[in-house]
Amino acid sequence: xxxxxxxxxxxxxxxxxxxxxxxxxxxxxxxxWLFTIDHKRLGLMYLGSTLLFFFxxxxxxxxxxxxxxxxxxxxxxxxxxxxxxxxxxxxxxxxAAVAQSATTYNKLFTVHGAxxxxxxxxxxxxxxxxxxxxxxxxxxKDVAFPRLNLLSFWxxxxxxCFFLYTLxxxxxxxxxxxxxxxxxTTGTAVVSAxxxxxILGFSSILTGLNFMVTIHKMRAPGMTWNRMPLFCWxxxxxxxxxxxATPVLAITLLLLVVERTLNIGIFDPAMGGDPVLFQHFFWFxxxxxxxxxxxxxxxIISELVAVHSRKHxxxxxxxxxxxxxxxxxxxxxxxxxxxxxxxxxxxxxVFSFLTFAVAVPTAIKVFSWVATLYKGSIQFNTxxxxxxxxxxxxxxxxxxxxxxxxxxxxxxxxxxYFVVAHFHxxxxxGTIIAFIGGLHHWWPKMTGRTYSVWQSKWAALLVxxxxxxxxxxxxxxxxxxxxxxxxxxxxxxxxxxxxxxxxSYILFLGLLWIAIYLLASLRRSAAPKEPLPDNTWGGASxxxxxxxxxxxxxxxxxxxxxxxxYNFPQIDRTGEVDHH
Amino acid sequence: xxxxxxxxxxxxxxxxxxxxxxxxxxxxxxDQQAGAAKLGMWVFLSxxxxxxxxxxxxxxxxxxxYPDMVLAAHEHLNKTAGGINTVVLITSSVTMALAVRAxxxxxxxxxxxxxxxxxxxxxxxxVVKYFEYTAKFEHGMLPGKYYTAFEHGYYIPGxxxxxxAVYFCMTGLHGIHVLVGIGVLTWxxxxxxxxxxxxNYYTPVENVGLYxxxxxxxxxxxxxxxxxxx
Ligand SMILES: [Cu+2]
Numbered sequence: 001x002x003x004x005x006x007x008x009x010x011x012x013x014x015x016x017x018x019x020x021x022x023x024x025x026x027x028x029x030x031x032x033w034l035f036t037i038d039h040k041r042l043g044l045m046y047l048g049s050t051l052l053f054f055f056x057x058x059x060x061x062x063x064x065x066x067x068x069x070x071x072x073x074x075x076x077x078x079x080x081x082x083x084x085x086x087x088x089x090x091x092x093x094x095x096a097a098v099a100q101s102a103t104t105y106n107k108l109f110t111v112h113g114a115x116x117x118x119x120x121x122x123x124x125x126x127x128x129x130x131x132x133x134x135x136x137x138x139x140x141k142d143v144a145f146p147r148l149n150l151l152s153f154w155x156x157x158x159x160x161c162f163f164l165y166t167l168x169x170x171x172x173x174x175x176x177x178x179x180x181x182x183x184x185t186t187g188t189a190v191v192s193a194x195x196x197x198x199i200l201g202f203s204s205i206l207t208g209l210n211f212m213v214t215i216h217k218m219r220a221p222g223m224t225w226n227r228m229p230l231f232c233w234x235x236x237x238x239x240x241x242x243x244x245a246t247p248v249l250a251i252t253l254l255l256l257v258v259e260r261t262l263n264i265g266i267f268d269p270a271m272g273g274d275p276v277l278f279q280h281f282f283w284f285x286x287x288x289x290x291x292x293x294x295x296x297x298x299x300i301i302s303e304l305v306a307v308h309s310r311k312h313x314x315x316x317x318x319x320x321x322x323x324x325x326x327x328x329x330x331x332x333x334x335x336x337x338x339x340x341x342x343x344x345x346x347x348x349x350v351f352s353f354l355t356f357a358v359a360v361p362t363a364i365k366v367f368s369w370v371a372t373l374y375k376g377s378i379q380f381n382t383x384x385x386x387x388x389x390x391x392x393x394x395x396x397x398x399x400x401x402x403x404x405x406x407x408x409x410x411x412x413x414x415x416x417y418f419v420v421a422h423f424h425x426x427x428x429x430g431t432i433i434a435f436i437g438g439l440h441h442w443w444p445k446m447t448g449r450t451y452s453v454w455q456s457k458w459a460a461l462l463v464x465x466x467x468x469x470x471x472x473x474x475x476x477x478x479x480x481x482x483x484x485x486x487x488x489x490x491x492x493x494x495x496x497x498x499x500x501x502x503x504s505y506i507l508f509l510g511l512l513w514i515a516i517y518l519l520a521s522l523r524r525s526a527a528p529k530e531p532l533p534d535n536t537w538g539g540a541s542x543x544x545x546x547x548x549x550x551x552x553x554x555x556x557x558x559x560x561x562x563x564x565x566y567n568f569p570q571i572d573r574t575g576e577v578d579h580h
Numbered sequence: 581x582x583x584x585x586x587x588x589x590x591x592x593x594x595x596x597x598x599x600x601x602x603x604x605x606x607x608x609x610x611d612q613q614a615g616a617a618k619l620g621m622w623v624f625l626s627x628x629x630x631x632x633x634x635x636x637x638x639x640x641x642x643x644x645x646y647p648d649m650v651l652a653a654h655e656h657l658n659k660t661a662g663g664i665n666t667v668v669l670i671t672s673s674v675t676m677a678l679a680v681r682a683x684x685x686x687x688x689x690x691x692x693x694x695x696x697x698x699x700x701x702x703x704x705x706x707v708v709k710y711f712e713y714t715a716k717f718e719h720g721m722l723p724g725k726y727y728t729a730f731e732h733g734y735y736i737p738g739x740x741x742x743x744x745a746v747y748f749c750m751t752g753l754h755g756i757h758v759l760v761g762i763g764v765l766t767w768x769x770x771x772x773x774x775x776x777x778x779x780n781y782y783t784p785v786e787n788v789g790l791y792x793x794x795x796x797x798x799x800x801x802x803x804x805x806x807x808x809x810x
Contacts, residue, residue, distance in 0.1 A: 140606070144616040145620060146604075146606065212619075212623055213620045214616075216616075217615055243626065243627055244627075245630075247627040248630055251634030254749075255635075255749070258749060262724040264724035266746070271739065271741070272646070272738070274641070558608065
């Protein structure tokens with residue numbers, strides 16, 4: 001997977017003399033991992049945990065997709081009656097299984113949504129790639145507050161424990177949105193799930209705060225704002241939203257906890273409260289939160305597109321500032337989730353307009369990436385395949401968002417599979433695809449290992465086919481009136497649902513394959529005989545100028561920067577990341 | 581920005597940039613460390629403000645929905661106690677500022693004295709709050725389903741349980757912040773006793789000071805909104 005430039009670079013690295021032990025082996029023992037304050041190790045720990053929960057959320061999805069193979073509710077009753085009671089089944093009691101099946105379906109999609117949103121997509125990219133790359137890209141020894149970084153990892157773990165507890169304490173059936181009044185009356189384990197999300201919010205805030213300060217204060221000499229890799233800009237914009245939006249989620253969840261435990265009535269119309277107030281509170285966080293989820297993905301794509309087409313990124317400033325613009329506008333569009341909740345007409349019109357406004361900076365990014373590809377020497381490395389996939393799927397996701405932002409159209413599409421498809425094209429087809437692409441791009445740097453090229457390309461194809469097969473016809477389903485979150489459906493939809501389910505199996509297999517060959521690359525026997533070259537892809541940002549995998553303190557001496565991170569002609573000529 | 585790291589001594593008085601005992605080595609200079617800590621604190625304070633802003637919004641919605649009820653219910657709050665607490669907190673902000681100044685000039689006895697006064701005022705605030713809360717409990721003026729004031733001979737029209745829910749949420753969350761404040765003030769006091777602070781290094785005192793001013797500031801908004809509706 002290395003091109004000939006990196007061979008040159010390897011020789012260059014040898015020129016520097018002997019290699020130092022990498023951060024992976026600089027210290028040994030379980031404790032040195034659990035209590036590490038090294039941003040690179042924390043990045044790997046986030047990577048492991050988010051991928052684990054990605055698997056959990058994925059299994060839940062596969063279960064309810066299997067249920068949707070047929071219009072009748074049959075798979076879940078079968079599953080429940082065959083599971084022992086210890087595992088939440090009914091141990092052969094068919095009647096009880098049927099009685100519980102609809103609720104179980106609700107719990108499954110709630111687990112899928114809540115785990116994917118709070119435990120996977122929000123922390124995945126900032127937690128893993130962000131932690132690992134940000135100080136390296138900035139030329140710093142670590143983030144500004146390394147111990148806080150460790151704390152936010154453990155706070156994340158604590159929040160995850162609350163979620164796991166929720167699973168075993170009867171599950172949660174409110175959907176990930178916790179809408180009142182249902183969430184304040186249902187008998188499932190809402191309070192522990194709320195505390196889980198509350199705690200995870202703190203982890204998110206601490207990470208955002210840390211990254212913000214790191215970008216302000218830890219940049220290497222010569223690293224001006226306009227010489228930062230675009231990944232850092234996107235992490236910065238993300239951090240702003242994490243810091244400013246998440247506290248509102250915290251207070252919302254606390255109020256809901258109080259509502260459930262003390263019946264204060266603030267969200268309950270029977271006691272003089274207002275359930276729509278909860279929706280306003282919730283979406284004031286959760287709309288910006290979708291940009292917490294997607295902005296880091298944008299950052300990854302900017303890096304991948306430029307590096308693998310050997311061309312200076314088109315419109316650096318436009319991409320950088322559009323991230324900030326998205327962060328700002330994201331705070332004033334939340335009302336588009338309440339077009340049919342009894343919002344004033346004027347408010348709906350304003351929110352609709354502002355929602356369209358977000359499309360502008362987003363389109364600026366997409367056009368800039370496409371313009372970067374234009375006349376570049378595109379190399380179809382695995383990360384690049386994901387970047388191209390992203391351009392395709394994310395564009396569909398983004399454009400269908402405009403449908404949903406349109407008032408009259410939304411009345412028809414609201415709460416249908418169209419919304420499900422849109423959301424997955426943005427979150428899965430956007431963030432997760434970018435995340436997997438980034439993982440393939442930086443995997444050699446992070447682990448010092450290489451993965452099988454042919455396997456990774458075939459797996460990428462499976463993911464692409466599986467993803468589109470699962471979700472594309474859900475646009476049609478939704479448009480035809482299939483409501484989301486329904487356990488059974490009318491028989492006319494069966495063909496499309498079946499297609500969706502088969503697609504989800506293909507997608508699942510593709511993702512499993514990726515996990516298998518990535519894990520296989522970590523085996524001791526898969527260790528490369530010669531250490532990998534420092535610069536795998538001929539990248540021009542600082543993380544490629546240090547050893548692979550990096551040493552504990554990132555760089556030998558303080559790097560200085562006198563050029564921008566997309567200066568590929570120079571690196572292709574000299575084979576050297578020109579920062580010293 | 582980059583020049584910050586290149587010539588830390590260029591524009592600083594002599595002695596203000598020497599590495600101190602608490603210098604963390606992933607920073608290039610103590611100045612960079614202090615700047616990071618301070619920026620981090622300001623960012624943290626902004627999250628606090630946003631967290632409280634949710635409660636303020638809830639308050640305004642309740643007041644907009646039920647202006648008469650809020651007016652009637654707020655008369656049952658103890659304006660004298662609230663007023664005393666306001667004066668107490670403002671005074672504590674003054675002693676806190678004096679503690680920070682003392683740290684900047686390296687006067688350890690003065691840091692300790694002023695921190696102790698601040699902690700004491702925080703304690704007075706909590707004691708007053710305790711008496712206020714117990715009075716409310718006794719009169720059944722509690723949030724939500726626990727609201728039983730009518731059994732104690734108080735009749736407030738409308739939905740007063742929501743007003744008291746908002747009252748307890750806001751003052752409760754603020755009270756938790758005061759308690760946390762007492763904790764961090766004590767921590768800084770212990771460190772001051774060990775002689776950790778001086779002109780080279782006083783970031784913890786400064787940051788705890790910022791936090792304490794915010795706690796004070798939030799109360800300054802809570803007091804008129806809750807106690808002085810009329
Ligand atoms: Cu939204």
